[in-house]
Amino acid sequence: MSITDNIELILPFKAEYVSIARLTASGIANRIGFDIETIEDIKVAIAEVCNKILSIGSKTAQNYSIIFKLSQEGLVVEFVCSDKSLKCIFGDENDALGVSIITALMDNIEFCTKNDYILSMSKALEGNN
Amino acid sequence: MSITDNIELILPFKAEYVSIARLTASGIANRIGFDIETIEDIKVAIAEVCNKILSIGSKTAQNYSIIFKLSQEGLVVEFVCSDKSLKCIFGDENDALGVSIITALMDNIEFCTKNDYILSMSKALEGNN
């Protein structure tokens, strides 16, 4: 059984901080041991989710949270917000580009979930299972 | 009056994640508009505090938090942990190097505080007040 370490980044609902999410994601993916191309992929996918969360916005929440779950198997990324109206955030026609990018770059994505998080996605460390 | 945005990074008590703190700190300092040398200074000072928190460790807490408060005036960084025994963390003779580094690189440091955080330090955006 593999130990999981959680790292959490909490960001304001502002476009200027998505670059912080990208940078932190790169560092974490590098720390786990992903190769450079996969680090870039994870970074891009995370930014796409941040973009969408920001484009919807929230009437009640000031910030949202990215939880990185690191293990020997790889990385799981969960997006969380106190505003529970943020669910199934992808779906309208303008999302086609973002969705195709996320889907191509990550292994598994839970777009619509009954769990507490907005969205969850994962990348395995060895191979593309 | 200046708006303050908070960014929070929550890290496990593990040495391998201090590099994530450094990277996130660099991105935030860059976003605020600090020059390259000051970005490096902030990064180094933050890592020194993380090192000390890790070297003490905690019997009750799994992780600690770095809160970055961004404004037009500059950056305030607070270190927070649910383990309230983490107070006045610097002081023994082995801390001389770390303390001299932090003190030289940051503008103001609250080493021992009655507030909820372990330690707070700040860097002003314009000039070294």
Next chain:
Amino acid sequence: MSSELNFREEQLGTAMKIYISGEVDIYTSQSLKSRLYDVVDSKQMDLIIDCRDLNYIDSTGLGIFVGTLKKAKQFDKKIYLLNLKDNIKKLFIITGLDKVFVIE
């Protein structure tokens, strides 16, 4: 605030060449949009976008390229994308936009 996206333009005969450098993301994309739309509207020429120093682009930026292309087509003009880095070319392929633009 450090500037993460920069432009440089030069006229090449009947085409406009634009160098984009830095990162196009949700934060910087508005300046890309106004710059590209502006050039298409005011010049009404073919557009050559040189991406040799473009390090990052997201779906917001790709959408702006698409929007620019639609505008250019109104004037019967083309858009050429030059020197895409591998990570960026990958996004064009993933999204199928490699078939929409002339990528060289």
Next chain:
Amino acid sequence: MSSELNFREEQLGTAMKIYISGEVDIYTSQSLKSRLYDVVDSKQMDLIIDCRDLNYIDSTGLGIFVGTLKKAKQFDKKIYLLNLKDNIKKLFIITGLDKVFVIE
């Protein structure tokens, strides 16, 4: 796990030259400590540490340099630090360690 700290050694007459590259922090510092202590103990020579590719060091790493120097002095040997980058030289000056080491 990517490797953030690397070493390369070469013998120069009666001195050992060590190239340190990457980042010395609380996580990587144990490998620096065992490497430097090992070289001092086994070779008992002057130590030339070339830091041209050392990008980062923290107080943990500085402390290891100090510890290595103490060891070296037991054998009456010196430590020379070469090609410190500005950000690292700054830390030696701040901590007063620029007066303890021979920095060239």
